Amino acid sequence: MSTAPADAGPDDIHDLDDLHTRVLDWYADHARDLPWRAADRTPWGVLVSEVMLQQTPVARVLPQWLAWMERWPTPSDLADAAPGDAVRAWDRLGYPRRALRRHAAAGAVRAEHGGEVPEDHARLLALPGVGTYTAAAVASFAFGQRHAVVDTNVRRVHARAVTGAAEPAAALTAAEQRLAVALLPEDAPTAARWAVAVMELGALVCTARSPRCDDCPLLDRCAWVLAGRPAHDGPARRGQAWAGTDRQVRGKLLSVLRGSADPVTADELAACWADDRQRARCLDGLVADGLVEPLPDGRFSLPRT
DNA sequence: GACACGTGGTA
DNA sequence: TTACCAAGTGT
Numbered sequence: 001m002s003t004a005p006a007d008a009g010p011d012d013i014h015d016l017d018d019l020h021t022r023v024l025d026w027y028a029d030h031a032r033d034l035p036w037r038a039a040d041r042t043p044w045g046v047l048v049s050e051v052m053l054q055q056t057p058v059a060r061v062l063p064q065w066l067a068w069m070e071r072w073p074t075p076s077d078l079a080d081a082a083p084g085d086a087v088r089a090w091d092r093l094g095y096p097r098r099a100l101r102r103h104a105a106a107g108a109v110r111a112e113h114g115g116e117v118p119e120d121h122a123r124l125l126a127l128p129g130v131g132t133y134t135a136a137a138v139a140s141f142a143f144g145q146r147h148a149v150v151d152t153n154v155r156r157v158h159a160r161a162v163t164g165a166a167e168p169a170a171a172l173t174a175a176e177q178r179l180a181v182a183l184l185p186e187d188a189p190t191a192a193r194w195a196v197a198v199m200e201l202g203a204l205v206c207t208a209r210s211p212r213c214d215d216c217p218l219l220d221r222c223a224w225v226l227a228g229r230p231a232h233d234g235p236a237r238r239g240q241a242w243a244g245t246d247r248q249v250r251g252k253l254l255s256v257l258r259g260s261a262d263p264v265t266a267d268e269l270a271a272c273w274a275d276d277r278q279r280a281r282c283l284d285g286l287v288a289d290g291l292v293e294p295l296p297d298g299r300f301s302l303p304r305t
Numbered sequence: 306g307a308c309a310c311g312t313g314g315t316a
Numbered sequence: 317t318t319a320c321c322a323a324g325t326g327t
Contacts, residue, residue: 053323237321
């Protein structure tokens with residue numbers, strides 16, 4: 001069990017089978033009934049869910065995903081909309097650049113892939129807003145391929161159950177990636193189920209704050225538990241500053257834009273933040289990011305093209 | 306590799 | 317209440 005799976009011998013293969021069986025059985029009994037996992041889901045729906053879920057809790061994504069899928073059921077439907085419509089519909093999910101990239105990705109899917117979400121990992125990766133994780137997740141969840149899907153939940157489960165650490169490193173390491181690959185079941189359908197199952201275990205049981213070890217199928221073989229649940233020894237995570245930051249100002253500016261059907265004046269924007277210098281800098285940043293469009297008459301709107 | 310990037314729920 | 321945390325990506 002302490003042997004690295006990369007050095008797998010006969011005993012470790014049995015060990016790996018045991019790991020797979022426990023997690024897959026647990027998932028069969030405890031998986032949440034999420035709409036992007038439903039039998040009638042589309043690859044587009046999976047892609048939309050993955051982007052929405054980036055750094056954003058499931059509970060907040062759920063209603064937004066349903067609304068988006070009803071409004072823009074295919075990539076081409078979204079590509080036909082103005083980017084500003086996507087930003088407005090993104091509402092308060094946070095990180096609105098994701099909405100812009102989602103819209104750009106819809107255009108790329110139509111222009112380069114005949115309107116169908118590509119199955120190939122490299123082509124997925126080339127879409128705006130799709131990084132290593134999301135490309136692997138879509139290839140695995142939507143198309144049943146065999147990929148190491150490594151998100152924060154998976155990293156935490158691996159760190160505890162296999163490596164014996166309370167928390168994974170600050171950033172994804174090559175060793176973690178290799179471990180994730182080494183743990184993958186051989187056949188694609190099982191690997192795809194494994195990927196979503198480990199993630200679900202991390203989301204529901206092996207949580208960051210207060211893990212529910214009593215409910216964990218791996219309790220009696222968890223390396224971290226067996227080691228006496230040692231505390232995290234690495235550096236504490238840096239909290240994200242918020243009050244007074246550009247991020248907060250950007251959020252306020254965009255909130256004004258989202259809330260208005262018509263373009264807004266500079267005065268209306270000024271009302272949301274007193275510091276002229278900072279407000280101007282943030283507005284420039286939003287324009288540079290393509291989230292805000294300055295109009296010839298001096299007003300501002302969400303991007304129209 | 307570090308940093309910027311939104312928002313709101315929870316302990 | 318303050319701080320942490322949530323299915324990351326792009327620069």
